[in-house]
Each structure stands twice: as structure tokens, then as C-alpha cells.
Amino acid sequence: MPIKMQKSNSEDIELLWYNISHFNQTIQFALCCIFIFIFYLAYGYLQEYIFALEGFKQYGWYLTLIQFLYYTIFGWIESKWRNSKRQIPLQTYYILAFLTVGTLGFSNSSLKYLNYPTQVIFKCCKLIPVMIGGIIIQKKQYKFIDYLASSCMCLGLIAFTLSDSQVSPNFNILGVIMISCALICDAVIGNAQEKAMKLYKAPNFEIIFYSYFIGVFYLLIGLSINGDILRGASFCYQFPIVYFQAFLFSVSGYLGVQVVLTLVRTCGALTAVTITTCRKAMSVVISFMFFKKPFTINYIWAGLLIVLGIYLNVLGKNNVNVIDIFKNIRHRGKKKTLLDIV
Template sequence: MEPEWSSLFALMLVISPASAQDSDLDGAWSDFWILRFFINLAGYTTIILPGYLLVQYFKRKNYLETGRGLCFPLIKTCVFGNELKSGGQEEPAPTSRTEGTESSFTKQTLKLLACVIGLQVSYLTWGVLQERVMTKAYGRTETDPGVKFRDSQFLVFMNRILAVTVAGLCCALTKQPRHGAPMYKYSFASISNILSSWCQYEALKFISFPTQVLAKASKVIPVMLMGKIVSRKSYEYWEYLTAMLISAGVSMFLLSNTQNKHPSTVTTFSGIVILAGYILFDSFTSNWQDALFKYKMSSIQMMFGVNLFSCLFTVGSLLEQGAFFQSLAFMLQHPEFAFHAGLLSICSACGQLFIFYTISQFGAAVFTIIMTLRQAFAILLSCLIYGHSVTMVGGLGLATVFLSLFLRVYARSRMKSKKRTAQCQTPVQKV
């Protein structure tokens, strides 16, 4: 009886106005990336706009002072935060994030090494699974070529729903600090993260592989510039210099060792625009999360808040477009896809744990450098395993990267030692 019910449910999901009868029509409008972008954005707006109006309403009404009832704690947390004082103060002054000054250099190095290994393992595995899900057909037989799964937004939803579940369980089972950031502030990082993921998938259809490599390798500079806008950060000249050297070194290594292994498609104007959108949204996401960590919160709380809004945005857009039930039907028809999507979500959830912890401990720029080096690590590992040779240009690129990292660590340690020396020499004023 159960298999019959599953088959009936799958049939009900497949038979919809946007099913096989309209496949040609869907293929026509789906060729225009800008139309799909605005359709997705319109779906997110139907959630963002009412939320924005509610937040403004509760602030104008001074609900923190006049509100009562069962909904008061929820509204207070979502709109005002948990550590507000009475007297009309709208938001708490953010406290500085701990920089690990009390920890030894060895302890900080081990933390950074653990973050690097965790991020590399999680996202290298995630990349392999992502390629399998998005490029290979399911249900392929000798007579049937199979069908590919094309809705990347549903995969984003799958990743986020598992991540918010894991983070929610951790928050419920372990003691977490109280923090003052209103819940609605997580939505900014959530929407930018969703849009950056969409742009990353979409750009691959319009750009060549070398263009993709150069863009991802040079992402450190846009992240630092966005940090000046979002958090009013100031960077030393050596930080800009090492960032440019790292980008140049990674680009040299990747292009010299992958130019013959990937088909090079034509880079179009649309590809450049989408790629610029990906870099812009991705730079904002990490810097906004870095700014939120100035409030008293843990990486688990950050993971829960961001993924909660991501689930809300993606499921709302999928339901409005009618793609949610189509994707569920695809999962029922192809159990192998369901298995792969589950593994993809697990890798994504593990990767997010390391992402938020890395940003909370070392900041957005260091996290971006680690992720920039991820592609170089993958190719270097392939060279070691399969015996591929590294070209002279690739070796020079690797040497540039490691020299830049050494200079960055050395300069940072010198800056910290100078600050500690200046603090020790400052006379204590008597009251």
C-alpha cells in the first residue's frame, strides 16, 4: 500500500500547470537570465517587503515600551534584540569581537589550521557532489538518456534546511550567549548569500573557465573594499599588497595547470555582469556576518539566524514559481538524486560550521583567502596523486602565494607586538 501511495503522490506533483505540457514554454523564458533573476527577486520581495513594514511599524509604535502579551518576547527579539535598556535606546552598542589576544600564538595557529582543513575537506567534497548533481543525468538507461536536475534554488533550500536544523539543535542542547543583534539583521546576509549562490551557478553558462578562475582568485580585494563600506574597516598597505600577491599567485597556478583540462567557452557581456554580481553579493555576505559578530553571539547562533531566513526566502520563491513540488516529484522518481542531495546538504552544513567559526575568529578577509586557496589546493592534490607535473609558471605562482602568506603573518605579528608594547609604555592616569 505504501509504494502505491508514493507513486500516486509523485503523479500528483508532476501533473501541474508548469509540468511537461509547458516544458517548451519554460525553456523559452528560461533562456533569459535577467528574467529569471528578477522572478527570483520578486519572490524574495514578497517576504522582505512585509517584514520591513512590520519592523518599521513596531519601531514607530515604540513597541518595546508599550507592548505586552504572549508575542512580546518574539517581537522584541526579532525587531529590537535581547539586550536593550529602557529609555528609548533603539539598539545596543556593539561590543568588539574577541581577537584572541589572550591566546598564545601557537593556539591561534592551531585554530587557523583546523579551520583551513575543515573548510577544504567540506567544500572539496561538496564541489564533487555539486558537479555530479548539476551535470549528470538521472535515470539513464540504454534506451533512455535520462534527465538532469536544473533547479539550483531547490538545492540551496535543501542545504539551508539541514543547516538550520543542525544549528537549532545545537542552540537547544548547548548553552549559548545572549546577544543584542535583532533577528531581522540576519536577513541581509541571507539574501545576499542566496543571490551570490545563484549568480555563481548562472555565470558558468556565459563565461570561459579562465575568466571564472581569475574572478574567484581576485576576490580578496573586493572583500576588503566591501569591509571599508560595511564595517568602516581600515587596512594597512601591506594587507592590500599581500592580497594582490595572493590573487596573482593563485591565478598563475590555476591557469597554468588547468588550461588544457577544461573546455573554454566564450565570455559574454552577460557573464561579466553576473560574475560581478556574484563577487559583489559574496563580498557583502562575509563582511556583514563579520560585522554581526561584533555583537555577543556564537557561530552557531549566526548559522541558525542566517539559514532560517534563507529557508524562508527560498521556499517562498519556490512555492510561488511552482518549482517546489516539481523538485519533490523529481526526488521521488530518482532516489539516487535524493541521496546525492542529502550528502550535498551534509557537506554544506559542515562547511558552514567552519565558515562562521572562521569569520568569528579571524574575520572576513582571512576567510576569503582560505577559500581562494581552496582551488589551488585541489589542483596541487591532484598533481600529487596522479603524478601531473607543475609548470614553471605554476611553481612561480605557488611560491608567490606562500611568500605572501608568510609576509602577511609576519606583518600582523609585528603590528600586534607594537600595539602591546605601546600599551605597556602608556602611563596609567591616577583618578
């Protein structure tokens, strides 16, 4: 199924510092997908591994601060190596940094109240707020199949949450609220980044460096007020291995962000969300394989609804009419399936 790539106005396209402009659009898309899966599967595993440390779950915001500091260092090194000037106004970065803090901070902190698979399933449904953000921020118009996909995701999300509330002793509605806040921030930031990149032609590393550098100050202020910075530092002083684990976690996340921004630049925010959503589905499987947790068959049905939503979303990107799908299902005598339509 070919994916439509956006025109870049002869702008060079880099993937992890390698120019891939000479590849055709299909190869560019495939390379982005492969590296997203590699880096973010490692990112998800390391995130759950860190929070598996007894007593660490309450320090999600402190981990976010460590993560932002690492990202800032990586971005500063790259900006010095590139020797480039800032292209996006600082006022825009103040907003992007605030949204980035909300995205990662609420996401990390929600693990205090939710199972990791439930947190990931919520993030799988980022398509819904991204569509809303696209309509409000970029005045985009979506097709009926996109709304159908988001409806399937909503139903699957509700079913998964209800299942988790029944089998998980640690379930807390506050975790749902926190991960929902992370989703809202994530939806806005994806569209805001896409709009800024189109308008100012800013490179990926610039967006990462300034967003996380400014975000560090937001986090320092917040954590200093509530006292978490001292409590988190005291806990990690007893378990210094956390800093090394957070380093690996941040490296995989930083490289993953680089690839996602390349995908946003070439395909748009909605396509990037679809690919990262598929990666999150694999993270759920890996989580159940490597970490002990309660399980119910209802997780599977809820997950299948979300997978159906993802599949419908991909069909929509390939301009498949949902009415044609149902017509072909009814006329089985012609021996056509959904795969024949795609």
C-alpha cells in the same frame, strides 16, 4: 609564518563543539585550516558530482533550497541542544539571510553556464570584494601589498575567463555575471558576520540557523514565482538519489561553515578568505583529476597569477613590506630569497 589572531575578550573558542581555547593561537589556526580543507574539498567534489547528473544543471536554485532546508534542520537541532537565546536582532538576520541566499544561489546556478574550475577560480578572488566591503562596512585600511595581491588576482581571473571562453562549449557570459553577484554577496556577508559576532558575541550555530531559516522563505517565494520549485521537485522525483547526495553535500558544507565562522571569530574575515581561497585552488586540481573537461595550458598561467596574489596576501598579513621584497630580489649577492624575508 605566524598568523595574528584576534583577541576574543576571554570568550571561549569552540571548533565543532570542542573548546580549543586552551590551545595556543598557532594550533587554533592550524586546526581551523585542516578542517576547512577536509570539509570543503568534500563539499566541492559533491557539488560538481551532483551537477554532473545529466539534466540537473538548470536546477541550481532548487539545490540551494534543499541545502538551506538541511542547514536549517542542523541549526535547529543544535540550537535546541544548546538551549540558548537569540542574541543578534532579527533585522540583522533578514540582511544576512538575503546575502546568504545570493551567495549560494548564484554560486550553484552559475554551474549551468560555467565549468566548475572557472566558477571556483572566480570564488578564489573573493579577496577583492572582501577588501572593498571591509573598507566600506568596517572602515578598514589595507596596505599596498594587499592591493598588489588583488591586482594579481584580477589579472589571473581575466586570463582564466578568457581561456575558458575559448575551450568550453558551455561558456556563457551570464555565468560570469551570476558568479560575480555571488562574490559581491559573499564579500558583504563576511564583513557583516564579523561585525555582528564582535558586537553581539553570538555563537556560530545561531548565525547559521537564523540566516538559513529565514533564507528558506526567501527561496520558497522566489522559486514559487518562477515555477522552479515544481520543476525541480519533479526532476528529483525521478532521481531520488539527489536528495541523499544533497544531504552529504549539506553536511560537509554545514560543518565547513562552522569552522569558517570560528576562523572569522579568531582571525578576521580577510584571513578566513585567504585560507578558503587556498582550499579552492586545491578543488580546481581535484576537479581536473576526477571530472573530464577541456583543458588549456593558459589555465596554468592564469592560475599561477592568482596563486601569486594569494601569496602576496599572506605576506601582507605577516607585515612584510613589498618594497623590502624587491630590494632583496635586487641584492642577490646577500643570498636572500622571499622565504628569508617571511
